[in-house]
Amino acid sequence: MAKRxxxxxxxxxxxxxxxxxxxxxxxxxxxxxxxxxxGEATSRVAAGMLAPVAEVEFGESGRRVLDxxxxxxxxxxxxxxxxxxxxxxxxxxxxSGTLVxxxxxxxxxxxxxxxxxxxxxxxxxERLLPSAARExxxxxxxxxxxxxQAPDDHSVDPRLVLAALxxxxxxxxxxxxxxxxxxxxxxxxxxxxxxxxEDGDSVLAGQVVLAAGAWTSDLGLPPGxxxxxxxxxxxxxxxxxxxxxxxxxxxVRFHGGYLVPRGDGRYVLGATMEERGQDLHPTAGGVYELLxxxxxxxxxxxxxxxxxxxxxxxPSTPDNAPVIGPGALDGLVWATGHHRNGILLAxxxxxxxxxxxxxxxxxx
Amino acid sequence: MAKRxxxxxxxxxxxxxxxxxxxxxxxxxxxxxxxxxxGEATSRVAAGMLAPVAEVEFGESGRRVLDxxxxxxxxxxxxxxxxxxxxxxxxxxxxSGTLVxxxxxxxxxxxxxxxxxxxxxxxxxERLLPSAARExxxxxxxxxxxxxQAPDDHSVDPRLVLAALxxxxxxxxxxxxxxxxxxxxxxxxxxxxxxxxEDGDSVLAGQVVLAAGAWTSDLGLPPGxxxxxxxxxxxxxxxxxxxxxxxxxxxVRFHGGYLVPRGDGRYVLGATMEERGQDLHPTAGGVYELLxxxxxxxxxxxxxxxxxxxxxxxPSTPDNAPVIGPGALDGLVWATGHHRNGILLAxxxxxxxxxxxxxxxxxx
Numbered sequence: 001m002a003k004r005x006x007x008x009x010x011x012x013x014x015x016x017x018x019x020x021x022x023x024x025x026x027x028x029x030x031x032x033x034x035x036x037x038x039g040e041a042t043s044r045v046a047a048g049m050l051a052p053v054a055e056v057e058f059g060e061s062g063r064r065v066l067d068x069x070x071x072x073x074x075x076x077x078x079x080x081x082x083x084x085x086x087x088x089x090x091x092x093x094x095x096s097g098t099l100v101x102x103x104x105x106x107x108x109x110x111x112x113x114x115x116x117x118x119x120x121x122x123x124x125x126e127r128l129l130p131s132a133a134r135e136x137x138x139x140x141x142x143x144x145x146x147x148x149q150a151p152d153d154h155s156v157d158p159r160l161v162l163a164a165l166x167x168x169x170x171x172x173x174x175x176x177x178x179x180x181x182x183x184x185x186x187x188x189x190x191x192x193x194x195x196x197x198e199d200g201d202s203v204l205a206g207q208v209v210l211a212a213g214a215w216t217s218d219l220g221l222p223p224g225x226x227x228x229x230x231x232x233x234x235x236x237x238x239x240x241x242x243x244x245x246x247x248x249x250x251x252v253r254f255h256g257g258y259l260v261p262r263g264d265g266r267y268v269l270g271a272t273m274e275e276r277g278q279d280l281h282p283t284a285g286g287v288y289e290l291l292x293x294x295x296x297x298x299x300x301x302x303x304x305x306x307x308x309x310x311x312x313x314x315p316s317t318p319d320n321a322p323v324i325g326p327g328a329l330d331g332l333v334w335a336t337g338h339h340r341n342g343i344l345l346a347x348x349x350x351x352x353x354x355x356x357x358x359x360x361x362x363x364x
Numbered sequence: 365m366a367k368r369x370x371x372x373x374x375x376x377x378x379x380x381x382x383x384x385x386x387x388x389x390x391x392x393x394x395x396x397x398x399x400x401x402x403g404e405a406t407s408r409v410a411a412g413m414l415a416p417v418a419e420v421e422f423g424e425s426g427r428r429v430l431d432x433x434x435x436x437x438x439x440x441x442x443x444x445x446x447x448x449x450x451x452x453x454x455x456x457x458x459x460s461g462t463l464v465x466x467x468x469x470x471x472x473x474x475x476x477x478x479x480x481x482x483x484x485x486x487x488x489x490e491r492l493l494p495s496a497a498r499e500x501x502x503x504x505x506x507x508x509x510x511x512x513q514a515p516d517d518h519s520v521d522p523r524l525v526l527a528a529l530x531x532x533x534x535x536x537x538x539x540x541x542x543x544x545x546x547x548x549x550x551x552x553x554x555x556x557x558x559x560x561x562e563d564g565d566s567v568l569a570g571q572v573v574l575a576a577g578a579w580t581s582d583l584g585l586p587p588g589x590x591x592x593x594x595x596x597x598x599x600x601x602x603x604x605x606x607x608x609x610x611x612x613x614x615x616v617r618f619h620g621g622y623l624v625p626r627g628d629g630r631y632v633l634g635a636t637m638e639e640r641g642q643d644l645h646p647t648a649g650g651v652y653e654l655l656x657x658x659x660x661x662x663x664x665x666x667x668x669x670x671x672x673x674x675x676x677x678x679p680s681t682p683d684n685a686p687v688i689g690p691g692a693l694d695g696l697v698w699a700t701g702h703h704r705n706g707i708l709l710a711x712x713x714x715x716x717x718x719x720x721x722x723x724x725x726x727x728x
Binding site for chain 2: 237239242269281282283284285287288291292294295301302303304305306309
């Protein structure tokens, strides 16, 4: 007779790992099923910006994502400390702030609109003239026209967070199964009873958390129980300054991309936004545009070594807001659709889902 | 007592492998010593243009390289056929011709000068107006100003050539030793007696061929017996058209780079020329400039996938002409300094060196 878990988490990206860790901490028995290795897909490619203010978008769902983002950003410091303590791995949280810059008159006009929008939401930002922006980041090109400072938008190194979460899960007794792609959710007509693996094996579980990101639609769910998640392709470069750190101090965002310093001379330059299905290939056009824009803005990147080109698939819902909480089937819990905000929203998502899972257990 | 070879070839790039194959065919016992795996350094990165006419440079050493290049280009067809026969591996020789293009008035003026120069040397080229050039290569941007066609400048796939040479060497009994870096040449005061490996081992040989390319100066040679070879860094991209072949038919060269179609939808985009020692890192600036220039000239490359970024170190002498033939010590033979022309010059170099080696044996 196969062991039955309280919870099966489908997906071993940052969301699945954080959920599994929190659920296990809450006393549940947990298994996590990952189609590749944990953290090897989108999470590993992410730049790791914790930027609810810089990222805020107009409209109702933008407001909802902002609310989640601000709540999760507020959790990050203690989440990181607790995770480092649990795992023994530093996660590279850098409290450096973010600068959003405009390079020409058109971008400056748009940035004024963005500043006014953030003012209307009472978000803590500052409007900086080029001289002040270049005092903060001397590497910025003199052609700079205007900047917005978001002093509380920080960054973390997702690869370190993934290693720490993986370690914390293992130390706490989460049963992590890699290279175990899930074919579908088992349902007895009343509630979910576990998942079926592609190799034919079944995993029994009282509740199933779907954290499969851009692969969500590959899971065979009964009609009506599914939600539409599409992959949004992002190409991203990892750069390294052979001269060491110092070219940039904080995160710099511009129309079409961003540069995130890791503090050790490494930088992440991202990212395209492309609707191309599950295409994982970097392209000449995508890399060209990222390098062109970054080079125009920070000419000094010319000397940086390219350590890696990679592609991530953001899991995106029709309104680009995440789906967190109970699904249409009893025992099914969603934790996907985090779009550009998976790293930022991981602590809050894990907390909300763990609450849902333990609440449900108490009732059953 | 260690086995003594007639010849020890130092370096397992295309030159070393071709020399070893030809020397073995001539009846000599041959060992080849390579610091990494055969063909893993510069040769593997090369684009594989066989372009003596497009590459010809002004000046005396340019004339000498042209002469060698034309002679070797004339050998390539039979060299490829014989190598394919010997190895069972097709080497991807494409008789597609080369187009050298000018994108603006300055480049067009320079190209007129280049056309006149080739006319003065009686080289077979044709001056093409933009309309004629775009008939040959419809993917070229309409901004094109002028083109030079070199109908006999072709290309080959160096990675296939390397695999074929490696196989032919093994089938013919060349003793190939990989990961066997050579520390120096053994010299008894009268003639060379072999080489000394970094691990302390010695290899006895009647003659030593130095084909170590950009690593030539790492070999401990007696003062006066050495020649100055410096590495010239080239960054290069390998692209792939998911739509298959057809974007470009032949080689296209432009100021600062070239695009070489492989005929199966893959393209090589190269290459920077940088004096940076043995630095093997691709950089943001190098890749940016290659993509920018290629994109301006062939906008359709935007959609191509980037399969690889790599760096090769061209072995270059002060006048950029190769050094082929006997060295200052008896029994020492040079086959290095091929700069941008290693693939083109491999058949001729191998023939010349094999002649030198067998001639010397006959005398000793």
